[in-house]
Amino acid sequence: MIVKWIEALRNNLKTLVRVLIVYLVAIVIFDAALSRHEAHYMIDKIPAYWTFFGAVGCFILIKVAKGIAHLFLSKDEDFYG
Amino acid sequence: MDRWLHPALFFFIGALLLPLFRGKAKKFFILLIPTLSIIDVALMVQGVYGSYHFLNADVVFGRVDKLSLVFAWVFTIMAFLGALYGLHVEEDGHHMAGAFYIGSSLGAIFAGDYLTLFIFWEVMAFSSVFLVWYRREQRSVDAGFRYLLMHVFGGLLFFTGMMLYFFKTGNLVFNQIFPADAGLAEYLILAGFSLNAAVIPLHAWLPDAYPEATVEGAVLMCAFTTKTAVYVLARGFPGFEVLAVLGTAMTVYGVFYAVIENDMRRVLAYHIISQVGYMVAGVGIGTEMAVNGACAHAFAHILYKALLFMGAGAVLYMTGTAKLSKLGGLYKYMPLTMIFYVVGAVSISGVPLFSGFVSKSMIVASAHEGGRLWLMTFMSLAGVGTFLSVGLKVTYFAFFGKESAIQTKEPPANMLWAMGLTSALCFIIGVYPKVLYDLLPFPVEYHPYNLHHLSEYLQILSFTGLVFFLLVGKLAPEDKMNLDMDYAYRKGALFFMKFDERVISVVDTFWGELYRRVGLALLFKNARISYGFDRKVIDGIVDGSAVAVRGVGSLVRKLQTGRIQAYIGLSLLMFFLILWLLIKGM
Numbered sequence: 197m198i199v200k201w202i203e204a205l206r207n208n209l210k211t212l213v214r215v216l217i218v219y220l221v222a223i224v225i226f227d228a229a230l231s232r233h234e235a236h237y238m239i240d241k242i243p244a245y246w247t248f249f250g251a252v253g254c255f256i257l258i259k260v261a262k263g264i265a266h267l268f269l270s271k272d273e274d275f276y277g
Numbered sequence: 278m279d280r281w282l283h284p285a286l287f288f289f290i291g292a293l294l295l296p297l298f299r300g301k302a303k304k305f306f307i308l309l310i311p312t313l314s315i316i317d318v319a320l321m322v323q324g325v326y327g328s329y330h331f332l333n334a335d336v337v338f339g340r341v342d343k344l345s346l347v348f349a350w351v352f353t354i355m356a357f358l359g360a361l362y363g364l365h366v367e368e369d370g371h372h373m374a375g376a377f378y379i380g381s382s383l384g385a386i387f388a389g390d391y392l393t394l395f396i397f398w399e400v401m402a403f404s405s406v407f408l409v410w411y412r413r414e415q416r417s418v419d420a421g422f423r424y425l426l427m428h429v430f431g432g433l434l435f436f437t438g439m440m441l442y443f444f445k446t447g448n449l450v451f452n453q454i455f456p457a458d459a460g461l462a463e464y465l466i467l468a469g470f471s472l473n474a475a476v477i478p479l480h481a482w483l484p485d486a487y488p489e490a491t492v493e494g495a496v497l498m499c500a501f502t503t504k505t506a507v508y509v510l511a512r513g514f515p516g517f518e519v520l521a522v523l524g525t526a527m528t529v530y531g532v533f534y535a536v537i538e539n540d541m542r543r544v545l546a547y548h549i550i551s552q553v554g555y556m557v558a559g560v561g562i563g564t565e566m567a568v569n570g571a572c573a574h575a576f577a578h579i580l581y582k583a584l585l586f587m588g589a590g591a592v593l594y595m596t597g598t599a600k601l602s603k604l605g606g607l608y609k610y611m612p613l614t615m616i617f618y619v620v621g622a623v624s625i626s627g628v629p630l631f632s633g634f635v636s637k638s639m640i641v642a643s644a645h646e647g648g649r650l651w652l653m654t655f656m657s658l659a660g661v662g663t664f665l666s667v668g669l670k671v672t673y674f675a676f677f678g679k680e681s682a683i684q685t686k687e688p689p690a691n692m693l694w695a696m697g698l699t700s701a702l703c704f705i706i707g708v709y710p711k712v713l714y715d716l717l718p719f720p721v722e723y724h725p726y727n728l729h730h731l732s733e734y735l736q737i738l739s740f741t742g743l744v745f746f747l748l749v750g751k752l753a754p755e756d757k758m759n760l761d762m763d764y765a766y767r768k769g770a771l772f773f774m775k776f777d778e779r780v781i782s783v784v785d786t787f788w789g790e791l792y793r794r795v796g797l798a799l800l801f802k803n804a805r806i807s808y809g810f811d812r813k814v815i816d817g818i819v820d821g822s823a824v825a826v827r828g829v830g831s832l833v834r835k836l837q838t839g840r841i842q843a844y845i846g847l848s849l850l851m852f853f854l855i856l857w858l859l860i861k862g863m
Binding site: 198223249270 | 648740755758759
């Protein structure tokens with residue numbers, strides 16, 4: 197049953213992607229609509245701050261981690277013999 | 278119940294009785310031990326039990342308060358889940374090592390003094406290493422020895438600190454230490470504790486050993502060692518700024534490696550460092566809410582991290598590999614395992630309705646309330662990395678992604694049941710956090726489900742997901758290993774061997790030759806002179822004492838038989854002595 201559901205989703209990727217885009221837009225609007233009069237710090241006052249944080253943070257993590265790995269961290273499996 | 282029964286006793290006695298059982302009775306017995314311990318913890322009343330005066334110090338086996346109880350609860354529950362998951366294991370030794378390991382970690386959290394804590398601390402290290410060695414591969418044997426060496430090193434730091442502390446204060450009572458009072462003794466103890474908590478740079482033993490442990494052993498190991506360390510840090514060192522900073526650094530360090538590692542269990546092992554980082558940071562921030570958050574997170578973390586290790590272990594058990602570069606498309610063959618793994622993954626990522634959300638957000642919120650915005654920023658970045666590595670990367674490349682040639686089926690029923698039960702607990706804590714909050718050491722006034730929190734977490738998680746799918750090609754797992762701090766002692770040891778071979782042995786040979794040529798000639802001459810003196814003066818005095826020394830020597834020689842069974846016998850005797858003390862204390 198589970199397998200069938202997953203395959204149904206995989207066969208309708210386009211619809212799935214559209215639904216997800218609507219969802220992303222919706223949560224940004226939701227955050228922008230929240231009241232901010234209890235905010236103490238600057239980061240609490242910017243609408244959709246965490247949207248920006250999540251996207252940029254993820255991008256930086258992938259780039260930096262993979263970059264440093266390729267630079268010198270990554271070795272063959274039998275490096276220590 | 279005004280009499281107190283140490284829950285460790287069930288595990289110690291149970292381990293010794295285990296080989297007497299066969300077949301179904303054995304399986305029943307393996308599950309009975311943790312069940313009894315859960316009942317024991319449920320009936321416990323707060324107080325101090327089992328205290329003795331021993332070696333000029335007060336020894337306390339049972340300090341039962343809210344802080345030790347919250348850990349006792351999760352340890353005994355985890356013991357049951359771990360036992361269920363490993364029910365199919367045939368070797369008695371594996372179950373016994375597990376029982377000793379769990380029992381000694383319970384001993385450590387109830388210990389009220391450093392001496393008791395130290396003894397259980399060492400038993401933990403020496404019993405858990407067998408869970409690595411039982412894998413019976415050369416890599417595991419090597420990793421086990423490195424694991425043991427690092428823990429012996431940590432134990433020595435702790436022991437030295439303990440001795441200095443004793444000389445300074447005249448007692449070994451283990452209570453909260455205030456940063457202003459801390460000197461060398463306290464910082465050595467802190468360093469010993471930190472090694473077990475995998476605080477960087479003393480962390481490399483963890484991702485080195487856990488991925489080489491047995492499938493069932495890793496599930497236990499990920500729960501007890503680091504969380505016992507979190508407990509002792511929360512007990513002894515709340516408010517130490519160094520912990521707040523290092524803990525936050527750990528959160529990012531762990532996910533950094535989790536993003537690039539290839540082996541599923543190594544991704545998870547690195548990720549333990551990140552998660553324990555939150556707890557260490559919570560202890561370091563030191564407010565009531567932060568320490569509460571550390572305890573809540575330890576509780577939630579033990580369950581979902583074990584669940585993830587169960588899922589990864591099931592994949593390894595069924596397919597023979599946990600390397601993401603070799604896996605893919607497993608959802609077809611292991612849909613239940615996939616669902617349970619995903620429950621663990623969303624719990625750890627802090628998705629609302631699951632346990633990580635109600636515990637992690639507490640620590641992050643305490644950093645926020647204290648105005649520690651840098652700490653909060655890095656913890657949130659680690660939250661991004663958590664979802665990216667454990668949530669998305671592993672799930673995608675193991676269960677979805679490109680099809681691999683591997684065809685398999687679901688793991689044995691006991692593994693599925695263990696995963697199902699753990700998943701249920703993660704969900705229950707997520708939707709009904711009161712069950713967890715009521716166990717915490719300080720009274721809490723914290724509501725995770727407010728609109729700002731929900732919005733914050735949904736944004737972080739969703740947009741991490743978006744970037745992941747845009748950059749998924751960049752994240753393809755590679756058949757590589759990554760350097761870490763263990764380089765220092767793995768290559769360092771080789772360097773030392775070479776140094777020994779090339780330099781020390783050359784100097785030694787030269788010195789020996791010099792001695793033979795020059796020293797001996799002088800010595801002979803000298804000897805002739807002293808011989809005369811010796812025969813006339815010294816002999817008379819020495820003869821008397823020589824007889825006495827020979828007498829003592831032969832007695833020691835009888836004890837030091839060099840036969841291994843005699844030593845084991847002596848150790849067992851010591852073990853029964855401790856057991857007797859425990860029982861007498863009830």
